[in-house]
Amino acid sequence: MNTTRTSGARQPLLDRVYGAIADPTRRAILAVLARGDANVGTLAGRFPISFNGVSKHVKVL
Known part of the structure; x- marks a missing residue:
């Protein structure tokens, strides 16, 4: 397992x-946007x- 830490x-x-991507609605919005504007x-x-x-979801993204 890689235990490299990210810089502070x-x-x-x-x-x-x-x-931002933890929310299922925001992930669904990203999936729609991945197909086009x-x-x-x-x-x-x-x-x-x-x-x-x-x-509000788009603002978080």
Whole structure:
């Protein structure tokens, strides 16, 4: 097992990235965006959450 530690300066960034992708809705949004561009309105139509909810998820990403 590789036990190499990340530098202290990179750890906060990694924590934010892992925190962002920990949410299943955000991972689903990323999957949609991997197939092409979409605005928040288009994304909101694909998920059972409000426009504002999708907007907040996109902001985290």
